[in-house]
Amino acid sequence: MAARAVKHVNGSRFMMAGCRLAVTAELFSLVFALLFVEGAPVPVHLCSANRRRFLQVAGASVLLCGASAETHASEVEDDLVYLLNDTHIGEKHPADSPVPTHLRQVVSELVTRTRRPAGVIVNGDLALKDGQLGDYRHFAKLIQPLREAKVETHLTLGNHDHRENFYEVLKDLRLESPAVESRHISVVETRHANFFLLDSLQKTMVTPGTLGEQQLKWLEKALDAMKTKPAIVVTHHNPRLGGDPLHFPGGLIDSEPLWEVIGPRKWVKAYIHGHIHDRGYAEHQGIHILNTPAISYVADASKSTTGWTTARLAPGGVTLTTHTTDSEHPWNGQTKQLAWRAG
Numbered sequence: 001m002a003a004r005a006v007k008h009v010n011g012s013r014f015m016m017a018g019c020r021l022a023v024t025a026e027l028f029s030l031v032f033a034l035l036f037v038e039g040a041p042v043p044v045h046l047c048s049a050n051r052r053r054f055l056q057v058a059g060a061s062v063l064l065c066g067a068s069a070e071t072h073a074s075e076v077e078d079d080l081v082y083l084l085n086d087t088h089i090g091e092k093h094p095a096d097s098p099v100p101t102h103l104r105q106v107v108s109e110l111v112t113r114t115r116r117p118a119g120v121i122v123n124g125d126l127a128l129k130d131g132q133l134g135d136y137r138h139f140a141k142l143i144q145p146l147r148e149a150k151v152e153t154h155l156t157l158g159n160h161d162h163r164e165n166f167y168e169v170l171k172d173l174r175l176e177s178p179a180v181e182s183r184h185i186s187v188v189e190t191r192h193a194n195f196f197l198l199d200s201l202q203k204t205m206v207t208p209g210t211l212g213e214q215q216l217k218w219l220e221k222a223l224d225a226m227k228t229k230p231a232i233v234v235t236h237h238n239p240r241l242g243g244d245p246l247h248f249p250g251g252l253i254d255s256e257p258l259w260e261v262i263g264p265r266k267w268v269k270a271y272i273h274g275h276i277h278d279r280g281y282a283e284h285q286g287i288h289i290l291n292t293p294a295i296s297y298v299a300d301a302s303k304s305t306t307g308w309t310t311a312r313l314a315p316g317g318v319t320l321t322t323h324t325t326d327s328e329h330p331w332n333g334q335t336k337q338l339a340w341r342a343g
């Protein structure tokens with residue numbers, strides 16, 4: 001079967017919603033659904049088959065998740081995205097310790113919602129410390145209810161992750177010919193914005209991150225091919241621009257080259273990161289820099305806390321709501337409204 005639609009945008013060629021690819025994905029689903037880890041099936045389609053497509057930019061493909069015709073508005077809130085980061089799941093964490101408990105908390109909230117969000121992004125540091133296979137098996141088991149509830153879940157990697165071990169467990173996320181060699185990247189389309197999920201893992205256990213020249217080149221082309229909607233860049237590491245300079249040494253080394261790409265592209269509106277295990281809002285060249293809270297733990301509970309963020313998108317901006325794991329915390333339910341820069 002031929003691809004359902006081929007669009008030409010600014011000379012770049014997209015292959016959108018390929019039926020053939022969807023069928024292939026279904027087959028993979030059947031194969032991988034037979035694999036079990038510690039009694040629980042390995043999550044196969046974090047991005048379900050009917051939303052899974054491949055964006056062709058510069059001869060390479062990248063996983064693209066977006067709303068499909070099969071998704072009914074009554075089932076999905078297409079303007080809502082959940083933002084999680086720094087889950088730090090270890091193989092041997094006792095079930096009742098805060099780390100897996102906090103993640104289970106948001107997972108159970110997600111699966112009991114009457115309408116699913118457009119997507120859930122877990123922005124890096126999925127694993128406890130150095131990305132052991134067992135950490136990813138435990139992580140996979142914890143997020144398995146999301147797959148069963150058809151909640152689209154998208155993952156990035158952080159400095160406590162190990163790319164090979166991650167792919168070893170979450171096998172379906174490895175692409176045969178990735179857009180950028182040795183980097184796990186994807187694009188998530190939602191009604192009001194496209195999310196570009198980048199991979200800033202330089203080396204496991206090395207605190208600062210990098211994107212690298214190849215990934216930046218890819219980003220440039222991908223952004224140009226999708227300029228009709230606001231773009232939001234999602235990366236585990238904080239940039240070394242805007243925000244608190246105290247965190248710059250452990251942040252993204254190639255922040256300046258990144259800003260040379262996203263600064264002049266006025267449809268890029270925000271940059272979301274974790275890594276710091278705190279909450280903060282900053283701005284550089286009109287691009288909002290959102291530091292979202294860690295779900296696992298914080299360094300100083302008197303100054304910060306654990307939780308997750310929901311982003312309610314509108315054509316001109318976003319409303320962010322903090323959800324703390326301690327329902328009594330003063331940050332719980334706090335909202336922040338941000339307007340997009342012009343252009």
Ligand SMILES: [Zn+2]
Nearest residue numbers: 086125160275
């Ligand atoms: Zn972390």
